[in-house]
Amino acid sequence: GAVVSQHPSWVICKSGTSVKIECRSLDFQATTMFWYRQFPKQSLMLMATSNEGSKATYEQGVEKDKFLINHASLTLSTLTVTSAHPEDSSFYICSASKPLSETQYFGPGTRLLVL
């Protein structure tokens, strides 16, 4: 199989704090991981593409200094929401792809609530 985990599954934090979300591929090596965001009643929107050993590629309108992505190994990518504000409250989902794979494998998501 191909399993992707995320930690934590949910987090509540105060405005102004930073939150780190981990995405791990448990049984395969992922050269590329993707971070998506889903606001209530909306579909998933890609935030950034994370490649192991290089800088992430951010989609237009996503602040790279606010959403820090680190893909330090072939099985782990982290998304850090810096100085979180209530408007950052959302459902964050990562996905990972195997080399030359035809599909992506999605994590269970992390729900972030910023008070």
Add this chain to the structure above:
Amino acid sequence: KQEVTQIPAALSVPEGENLVLNCSFTDSAIYNLQWFRQDPGKGLTSLLLIQSSQREQTSGRLNASLDKSSGRSTLYIAASQPGDSATYLCAVSYDTGNQFYFGTGTSLTVIP
């Protein structure tokens, strides 16, 4: 910009009915198309993956078709059950291992 649209946005059917969910995409040069299920507050469960060279895929009561030239895909659910209630998302990719562009989703409710 690639756009993926799903119709209807919401659907409510009595148990046992067959139903069709629709997905359309503006750029027909897709690599593959995938249907997902999302339960409230949960992540995504992959249902069916159709390669661009394929016309349909089947899994149990689910059948997904792809008409690449017209930019359309349908997900057919036979003999619907209350457990099928969820949001169904279609997503397209344009290269191997590349990002998915997600549709707006169809929220399905199957009434017992």
